[in-house]
Amino acid sequence: MKLRNFLYLNTKIVEDYISAIDGYTYYEEAQAITNSSENTAKGSLGVKIVSREGSHSGKTSKEIKRSVKISDAAKFDKIYKYLQSESEDESLKYYEFLTEEIYEELDRDDFIEVLTTSRFSKTKELTDSVKKVADLAAVIQGITDQKILDEEATEAINGFSSLGKLSSKKEISCVFEFNDGKYPLIAYLDESYFRCEQDNFVGQAYVLCKILRKIPKGSSVKLDELFDDIKSMPLNRKQRRKMPKNMDNPDIMRDVIKGPAMVIIPIAVYQ
Numbered sequence: 717m718k719l720r721n722f723l724y725l726n727t728k729i730v731e732d733y734i735s736a737i738d739g740y741t742y743y744e745e746a747q748a749i750t751n752s753s754e755n756t757a758k759g760s761l762g763v764k765i766v767s768r769e770g771s772h773s774g775k776t777s778k779e780i781k782r783s784v785k786i787s788d789a790a791k792f793d794k795i796y797k798y799l800q801s802e803s804e805d806e807s808l809k810y811y812e813f814l815t816e817e818i819y820e821e822l823d824r825d826d827f828i829e830v831l832t833t834s835r836f837s838k839t840k841e842l843t844d845s846v847k848k849v850a851d852l853a854a855v856i857q858g859i860t861d862q863k864i865l866d867e868e869a870t871e872a873i874n875g876f877s878s879l880g881k882l883s884s885k886k887e888i889s890c891v892f893e894f895n896d897g898k899y900p901l902i903a904y905l906d907e908s909y910f911r912c913e914q915d916n917f918v919g920q921a922y923v924l925c926k927i928l929r930k931i932p933k934g935s936s937v938k939l940d941e942l943f944d945d946i947k948s949m950p951l952n953r954k955q956r957r958k959m960p961k962n963m964d965n966p967d968i969m970r971d972v973i974k975g976p977a978m979v980i981i982p983i984a985v986y987q
Contacts, residue, residue: 718796720789722911723921724985727788733795733983743786792984796924799827808924814899819930819976826927832892832901833920834985838971839940840888844914888914889939891973892923892980901925902937902979917985925982931975939971 735741799808810829811818822828835841887904894900903925910917931937 717793720792720922720984720986722789722792722984722986723917724905724910724912724982725788725792726906726909726981726983728909729981729983730788730791730795733798734791737794737798795983811894813894813896816976819899822927822930822978824927824929827924828927829922829924830892830894830901831920831922832894834890834892834918834923836914836918837889837891837939839969842969889971891939892982898976900973900977902931902939902973902977903982905982921985921987923980923982924984924986925980928979928981931973931977931979933976936972936974937977937979939973940969 731741796808802808808827808829810831812831814822836844888907890903890905892901892903901923
């Protein structure tokens with residue numbers, strides 16, 4: 717059995733897969749535990765000169781019934797073993813890097829386990845860093861009663877914080893990269909499934925995932941484009957002419973993942 721420290725676990729997917737494998741979903745199971753004990757009785761029987769010591773032993777048992785909750789880790793382990801038990805062609809594959817040949821053989825809906833290093837999008841990294849600076853300045857100001865940030869810096873921080881809230885998507889864009897930097901994996905994580913602080917999530921870990929689609933060479937994916945919602949608005953021709961021609965992210969926040977790459981659905985990220 718592999719023991720895992722989960723950094724991210726999509727419990728909805730886990731429940732769906734368990735339901736498909738078993739035909740039902742269960743949260744608890746009954747266990748019966750039998751405890752046995754041995755009692756020994758000793759006595760002394762004597763008639764005048766003759767003395768005899770005897771013993772008598774008997775066994776008793778007690779059954780204890782209890783309900784136990786099936787842990788998410790146990791459910792995941794069952795899915796993992798199920799994927800490993802498939803036929804050789806469909807069995808779960810593990811990769812620490814990808815080659816062109818492997819990339820071409822992988823298809824949509826394939827399950828793979830990879831060892832990669834994760835990072836969030838540049839937009840999230842920047843807005844998170846700015847928030848930390850603001851929080852630190854507030855703490856220092858509270859201790860020393862001295863204003864650390866001037867009005868111009870405060871205005872800039874508020875502006876960056878507002879940029880991070882522009883996106884209507886609730887998912888967190890993430891890139892999983894192999895050591896050689898080739899064939900990056902793009903994912904959109906649900907914040908409610910994190911099992912650790914997001915600062916501790918970034919770094920090397922194993923990922924069990926399902927391939928959603930492949931990004932061929934010559935194509936690319938832009939992460940966290942701030943003006944995507946505006947671009948998708950149903951504007952007429954006159955309104956579109958008034959819109960700026962370039963509505964891409966500023967250079968400092970531009971994050972473009974070029975193919976060949978893959979978009980994946982992470983089931984779990986663990987160490």
